[in-house]
Amino acid sequence: MAIRFEDIKEHIGSRVVWDDRADIFSPEAARAIRAQVEARTVVVFPELHLTDAEQLAITEAMGERVRLTARNNVQNNDQDVYQVTLDEKINPQPEYVLGTFFWHMDGITVDMPPPFATLLSCRIAPAIGGETEFASTYAAYEGLPEEEKRALDGLKAVHSVRASLSPIADAIPEKHRERVLGIGLVKEHPLVWTHESGRKSLVIGTTADHIVGMDVPAGRAMLIRLQEWAAQPAFSLRHKWTKGDFVIWDNTGAMHRAIPYDKSTGRMMHRTSIAGTEAVAA
Ligand code: OGA
Ligand code: MN
Numbered sequence: 001m002a003i004r005f006e007d008i009k010e011h012i013g014s015r016v017v018w019d020d021r022a023d024i025f026s027p028e029a030a031r032a033i034r035a036q037v038e039a040r041t042v043v044v045f046p047e048l049h050l051t052d053a054e055q056l057a058i059t060e061a062m063g064e065r066v067r068l069t070a071r072n073n074v075q076n077n078d079q080d081v082y083q084v085t086l087d088e089k090i091n092p093q094p095e096y097v098l099g100t101f102f103w104h105m106d107g108i109t110v111d112m113p114p115p116f117a118t119l120l121s122c123r124i125a126p127a128i129g130g131e132t133e134f135a136s137t138y139a140a141y142e143g144l145p146e147e148e149k150r151a152l153d154g155l156k157a158v159h160s161v162r163a164s165l166s167p168i169a170d171a172i173p174e175k176h177r178e179r180v181l182g183i184g185l186v187k188e189h190p191l192v193w194t195h196e197s198g199r200k201s202l203v204i205g206t207t208a209d210h211i212v213g214m215d216v217p218a219g220r221a222m223l224i225r226l227q228e229w230a231a232q233p234a235f236s237l238r239h240k241w242t243k244g245d246f247v248i249w250d251n252t253g254a255m256h257r258a259i260p261y262d263k264s265t266g267r268m269m270h271r272t273s274i275a276g277t278e279a280v281a282a
Helices: 021-025 027-040 052-062 095-099 137-142 146-152 174-181 216-230
Strands: 003-007 014-018 042-045 082-084 117-124 132-136 156-159 187-190 192-194 200-202 208-211 236-239 246-250 254-258 268-274
Touching: 003 027, 014 021, 014 027, 021 027, 021 052, 027 042, 027 052, 027 246, 042 236, 052 117, 052 268, 132 137, 137 200, 137 216, 137 254, 187 192, 208 216, 246 254
Parallel strands: 014 042
Antiparallel strands: 003 014, 042 246, 082 268, 117 246, 117 268, 132 236, 132 254, 156 187, 156 208, 192 200
16 A cells, blocks of 8 residues: 555544655545544644645645635745744734634634644744644544533534634733734534534534523533543644644544744744535534
8 A cells, every 4th residue: 555544542643654755645645644534633744844835735635725814925935825933024913823822623713614624734843842732522522421412412602713812812912902803703603513424523622702592601611621521631632743744634523722832943834724515513
């Protein structure tokens, strides 16, 4: 076989092994990788050292590429490759990146189905911090006791950028705080997503502000407990980046977050996204 996969943990994560680097770019490999992302949530390609053109080629071979974050005009690379960095010469508005320090799913507050997958290449690995953590919201749902599953049935949560940035709102300069917090849409999503495949996952993370029809304190406590449940070691994975590593994850079945890092580390990741094909449905 051209490329092979090794499990990283029981419920989450595969590592790709290849003999010939060119094998990763074949249409058969794209299909096998997409299936592996669906089955294992996180797929790691150690030290693959992709160029932007190669990353875009893999992105497009696996689905429809989509631009998730408004591009800063200072970014000087390809328009559909977003540079995740705290370097204000490249990214003068660090709030979005600081918001990645908290558990979230990408593209939950935009006017399209949540992206199927996010793809990150490590261009500059930080010496300290900056690992990325992933928590399977499929494994988290499946692992709940039956009576808790029943209790979640039919519930909806309200999601917003304002909620996701609330942990850092105080740190946003006052003159543009309201504009930043108002980015995106306020969207209601079922707490339990029944995918077209029939599998179920939780739709949680810091974008989730409260539960519709529930007292705000009780709803928030429920959302935080579900986040903690999903983040337990059995359902989650921490990736320590080496320069050149490339990771693809199923954004529809996982939350993710970056371990805090300082801009002095120079950490630089190149991100692309694959469009989702289904809206969140109960
Ligand atoms: C993102 C993100 C995580 C990281 O860019 O959406 O969550 O580790 N990045 O940089
Ligand atoms: Mn993200």
